[in-house]
Amino acid sequence: MTTRKNPLVKPFVKWAGGKRQLLPEINQYLPKTIKRYFEPFVGGGAVFLNMQFPNTTINDFNGELTNAYAVVKDNVDELITILMQHQNSNSSEYYYQVRSWDRDGQLSQKTNIERAARFIYLNKTGFNGLFRVNSQGQINVPYGRYKNPAIVNEEVLRAVSVYLNKSNVKIYNGDYEDALKQCKPGDFVYLDPPYAPISDDKQSFVGYTLNGFGSNEQERLKTIFDDLSAKGVNVMLSNSSVPLIHELYKDYMDTTVIVKAKRNINSNGNGREKVDEVLIMNYKI
Template identity: 35%
Template sequence: MAEGRSFIKWAGGKTRYAAQLVAMAPPFTGCYWEPFMGSAAVFFELRPAKAVLSDANPELVACFRAVAADPEAVMAHLDALPNTPAQFAAVRAQDPASLGAAARAARVIYLNKTAFRGLWRVNRRGGFNVPYGAYDRPYYNRDTLLAAAKALAGVDIRVCDFADPLREAAVGDWVFLDPPYLPEGGFADFKRYTPGQFHDADHERLAAAMRDASSRGVLLTMTNSDTDATRRIYHDFRATRMATRRDINLRAAARTSSDLVLTNY
């Protein structure tokens, strides 16, 4: 079934847990906000009447906007890209600013499906630097991508820092936050989705922005690692453990873990 699914997979994304997280949603009456949208798995599961999706990664935002505007054009570009090491190298080397909207979106989806473990990692100059994954799989499912475009119609999709949506959200709105996690060790500690990393100081800033939003009656849910640092930084919020699996970890034994779900309700 195509409904309720994202068209991409994102490291740390919540596709596997989207239904569980939506079941934990508060009874909100306003707008849904997702400031670290990634694959926007919770958005696609929830299908809210009004939503604002945002991310600091401009390529991800450009991709979502193009899929919403013209999914057929995005698919046409993807159909023209063979899954070969040479093509991967050529696409990876492209300057996205030189591409049209549909081609730019196709580049994101193509790299997402063909790069090693689907990682989106960039260097300090913003250049994509993940190696070829040699996966034999389709770039997209037509029904899923068309359903995603339909769900995204009329949605406000922005490039911005997380602080902006938290500042703008109003009483009765629900904000779901899935930031780069506080370090646990190993491959779980992946945070270079943009040229600037996400550090402990950013988590302190996020916690402060959440406290401010909470004081205005904004409903909040955040997922993060189950660590002492997480519990300390976000001590103002109720913490519930959720069993998870770290597919990005190369060691099978290290993949089983748990996340914290932090709320103000």
Template identity: 65%
Template structure:
């Protein structure tokens, strides 16, 4: 399969570590011919939405995020209508009212489309565009200070829905390995996991899910990367330029690229501003 590296849609949510500004570098190194495309840490999906291919497989551990992808694919017009209601009612009080759904368990009685509209609304109006949950899996990001937040982009949501349907994308929710374990020689896997922390005196940003993604998970991911390499799968991975990651992927240093990115969405100020990242390839 020849993939077309051109924009069909843009991410419909903000996401910490999103790849929009690094797209020129990332797209430059994606093979022109692949069999199947996998992205098991989809997040905002900047890379995914910037290519055109048939039958891509995407995944994330975040249930509410993946529900939103499913709703954008299957019920985009009702989603747009609900987002317009949220946009018209946006206020600090309204934000906390919707945020409280997972504290009162009323979220369990909401439809998938209602949950997706809430998720996107909170994402667009919450502080710094963060997604963070506490130990009870309750969304706990405070209201942001935006004068005119862009809550509903009708054109982009429809374009995203069209691509998800036309490409016949498979959308999964679970552990990343389950999403890529069937990858074969000639397939391409792009891995964009939660990053290793920039400093050793603080924990990595683990609010993305309650499980976190610490050193042991980074080691496991390196082992999976080696497994993909041994199977002849094209694999590319983004991560922080820190000793832990450089040491783990030492054998790939000759095909590793250093890129710079400005990070404004982060749980800690030391992760904002211009930082160096690694683009690790096995080809």
């Protein structure tokens, strides 16, 4: 499948575990034909925004994130106006005031556009671009103290809006399995779940939703991988190269490749080094 790509169509939020650096490998191992494209753990969207396929469905469990995609698609002008207001008011004090909306009841009174602008603003100005919530579902990322954070990236927001509309991208918020029920033979699914930890370090998982993704969830995902394979759906999965994943997907050893990715592997921001990850396919490569 060939599409004419707009280089301005790219992520408008920072996201832990983003796949931008793995795009060359992901592109290299795409199936030869793709009827429809599904990405049920979309996150920051580096993959689907790079591919720019028509007939695309995205999903994420994070409702603030999927609301932001929907608002970029349907209300980009109003979104940019509010983001500019956030940019003009940006300070540490203002950041914590806006962050507190999910603590003092204000968030439930805001429009979807206001919520999306808050989400993007906090993402661009919070420490390390993290999205992390506590056990009450409240964002708890501290202020990042950047000199000139790119709060309003108007060109990118408008380009993404055009693509989402032109390709009629479907946006879902819920369990990944529900987003995959409509898959048919010849469709292509890219799975990028929360990774299996490479160590016992608690920093291995970023708590960006309240639903944990432990070994039971990895096993459930493998079952869905097998079910999609049986239906004739082409699937590619990213994960960490650890014994749990290799054991789960041992039946796909011939179509598994190991790739190198630069990741934060501990709580120290300087702890970025290349680690092994896997791309597992259910089709010949």
